[in-house]
Amino acid sequence: xxxxxxxxxxxxxxxxxxxxxxxxxxxxDNNVKGIDGDCGGVCSCATCHVxxxxxxxxxxxxxxxxxxxxxxxxxxxxxxxxxxxxxEISESIDGITLTVAN
Amino acid sequence: xxxSRIDDPFEQARKDRGYEHIPDQDDPVVMMLRHxxxxxxxxxxxxxxxxxxxxxIVVPSxxxxxxxxxxxxEVDPPEHTEYRGLVEEWFRRPLxxxxxxxxxxxxxxxxxxxxxxxxxxxxxxxxxxxxxRALTLLLNIPHEESEVWIAWGxxxxxxxxxxxxxxxxxxxxDYIDAQIDxxxxxxxxDLYSILLNSDFQGRKLTKEEVKGVMILTFAxxxxxxxxxxxxxxxxxxxxxxxxxxMKDDPDVVNTAVxxxxxxxxxxxxxxxxxxxxxxxxxxxxxxDSRISLGWASANRDxxxxxNPNEIMIDRKINxxxxxxxxxxxxxxxxxxxxxxxxxxxxxxxxxxxxxxxSKKENIEDWGAIQRKVGYDSxxxxxxxx
Numbered sequence: 001x002x003x004x005x006x007x008x009x010x011x012x013x014x015x016x017x018x019x020x021x022x023x024x025x026x027x028x029d030n031n032v033k034g035i036d037g038d039c040g041g042v043c044s045c046a047t048c049h050v051x052x053x054x055x056x057x058x059x060x061x062x063x064x065x066x067x068x069x070x071x072x073x074x075x076x077x078x079x080x081x082x083x084x085x086x087x088e089i090s091e092s093i094d095g096i097t098l099t100v101a102n
Numbered sequence: 103x104x105x106s107r108i109d110d111p112f113e114q115a116r117k118d119r120g121y122e123h124i125p126d127q128d129d130p131v132v133m134m135l136r137h138x139x140x141x142x143x144x145x146x147x148x149x150x151x152x153x154x155x156x157x158x159i160v161v162p163s164x165x166x167x168x169x170x171x172x173x174x175x176e177v178d179p180p181e182h183t184e185y186r187g188l189v190e191e192w193f194r195r196p197l198x199x200x201x202x203x204x205x206x207x208x209x210x211x212x213x214x215x216x217x218x219x220x221x222x223x224x225x226x227x228x229x230x231x232x233x234x235r236a237l238t239l240l241l242n243i244p245h246e247e248s249e250v251w252i253a254w255g256x257x258x259x260x261x262x263x264x265x266x267x268x269x270x271x272x273x274x275x276d277y278i279d280a281q282i283d284x285x286x287x288x289x290x291x292d293l294y295s296i297l298l299n300s301d302f303q304g305r306k307l308t309k310e311e312v313k314g315v316m317i318l319t320f321a322x323x324x325x326x327x328x329x330x331x332x333x334x335x336x337x338x339x340x341x342x343x344x345x346x347x348m349k350d351d352p353d354v355v356n357t358a359v360x361x362x363x364x365x366x367x368x369x370x371x372x373x374x375x376x377x378x379x380x381x382x383x384x385x386x387x388x389x390d391s392r393i394s395l396g397w398a399s400a401n402r403d404x405x406x407x408x409n410p411n412e413i414m415i416d417r418k419i420n421x422x423x424x425x426x427x428x429x430x431x432x433x434x435x436x437x438x439x440x441x442x443x444x445x446x447x448x449x450x451x452x453x454x455x456x457x458x459x460s461k462k463e464n465i466e467d468w469g470a471i472q473r474k475v476g477y478d479s480x481x482x483x484x485x486x487x
Contacts, residue, residue, distance in 0.1 A: 036194075038435065040356035042420035045431075066406065066421050069138070073145045073428065 002089050005097040006032045006050075013097070023098065024048040024085035034100035041085035046070050048084040049077075049101035056096045060087055076101050105458055106336040108366060110411060111471045112399035120383035124371075124394065125469045126162050132387060133371055133394045133468075137403035137423070139382055140395045143374065144428040150374035150393060152430055153178035159373040161394055167268040170275065173314035175322070175430065182429060188300045188307075189315060192293060193240075193433050196440040201239055205444045208235045208245075213452050216484045221459055224480040229331040230256055232445075233324060240319070240437050241293045250277070251320075256328060278316045282309050293319070323434045326368040329464075329476035330442065333366040337413065338449065339456040339482060344415055348450035349487075355450070358415035359442045364422035365413050367398035370466060370473055372426065397423045398473065454487040 001017045006027055008014070016030045027035035027048065036047035043066055052060065057080065063071070067086050071077045081101065115122045116135035124131040134140050143150050156171040157164030171177065174185035195201050212232055216222045234248035241247075254273060285294035286309075297312040307315075338345055348354050371394040376387045387393055401422045402410040425432035432438070459481040466473045 038439070039360055039420075040439075042357060042360045042418065042422075044360060044421045044423075045425075064419070066419055069141075070421060073141060 002094045007099045008033045018089055022085050023087040034102045046074050049074055050084045051080045051099040059093050104340045106340045108474050110402040111473050116399055121385055129163050131161055131392045131394045133396045135396045135399040137400040137406045140400040141427050144395050149380055151178050151377050152176050154375035161373045167271050171314050172318040175318050194436050196437045204239055209444050209448050213448055217486050221481050221483045224332055224335050224482050229328040233327040236441050243292045278313050282312055329368040332476050334362055339458045342455040345450045354416050355443055355446045359439055360420050361415050361417045363424040364401045367401050367424050370398045371396045453484050455485045457483045
């Protein structure tokens with residue numbers, strides 16, 4: 001099992017454990033506030049916007065053009081922004097903390 | 103050729119110049135066709151506003167038949183933000199297990215009904231009752247009320263003679279006025295009562311504001327859902343293998359819901375009014391003229407979607423704009439998605455194949471452009487699994 005922490009905008013920390021699937025599904029299944037995942041993970045709604053800590057950025061593959069285009073129109077986008085539906089759970093991200101953008 | 107096929111009439115213009123002129127009464131529209139431009143213009147709500155004269159951002163324009171402002175749809179920030187905040191949570195109720203369960207009961211009963219008859223007319227006898235019964239859940243009112251809406255027929259605003267039938271619009275507006283008065287006298291746990299009791303800028307919402315939200319709820323989710331459901335039935339008639347695929351792998355239902363709405367794009371476009379002289383696709387847009395956001399065209403943009411004219415129910419990356427984009431994205435999308443998810447699941451569990459016996463296509467007329475958006479009628483036979 002891989003441990004992932006989500007930090008919400010009201011400073012709650014939700015600790016989750018899962019071995020597969022996307023980080024959006026993980027957050028949604030754990031009722032993480034600010035992660036809606038309306039489109040089910042097809043990169044159409046941007047309701048799963050998270051920030052990755054600078055030291056963890058390299059643990060994920062770079063964002064696709066489609067994901068970047070989606071984030072371009074989002075409020076609060078930074079260089080550390082990602083859509084959680086495009087991020088897969090793997091051993092290499094065990095223990096990281098993601099900050100929910102909205 | 104597949105009966106369920108919907109051609110993309112915008113392809114050439116989208117490649118060549120990126121926009122299309124759409125005539126409409128005395129207020130023409132420049133429709134944006136490229137995915138990038140559509141999203142960009144939707145994002146620029148200050149330049150391309152929704153808060154123009156009520157009815158003006160709708161194409162065909164409803165300014166001559168409607169004075170009530172639809173809320174939050176025809177409002178710009180900051181008021182839009184506050185209005186939307188009032189209703190957002192209510193419109194997410196479809197995610198609750200109890201709501202989904204009730205939706206499943208409605209849909210299962212309808213599918214059992216069509217399986218027990220030799221053939222059924224899909225638009226008036228299946229899609230319209232399904233949409234209407236599901237809407238009672240969104241409003242949280244007794245299921246029997248749907249009989250009134252079903253009796254109105256498929257088009258609240260439209261008739262065969264004219265796209266803008268004021269007498270039909272009046273039926274809806276008078277009905278909503280009467281309902282608001284009814285719920286003022288006996289409030290409950292329904293959407294009318296919740297709205298009447300909502301605070302906006304330190305006061306309660308007015309009757310006119312409540313009416314604005316209710317008109318949007320009724321009008322926005324009627325033809326769109328009916329077309330979504332009807333097109334889905336014809337697609338499944340052409341592709342019975344999709345039914346068995348979804349039965350064997352229920353995860354495919356989620357991607358199928360998104361892919362079908364991308365391909366069908368039940369709402370072809372939505373207008374905006376320019377607040378300043380500007381330019382899109384090297385085309386000058388004058389202040390106070392109209393553009394529209396071509397959702398259907400953007401959803402077939404080959405620079406974004408691989409094989410855009412094919413339905414791939416397991417399409418993984420699907421940044422479609424069928425529910426709009428930006429601050430005004432469809433408020434009813436959660437309800438529509440849940441309805442489609444339950445419908446697809448239930449069909450895949452109960453139905454092995456569907457035969458279309460006869461059909462009459464519904465073709466929208468946008469001047470130089472004709473677009474199939476659904477059907478006026480379809481007769482079909484459902485075969486039990």
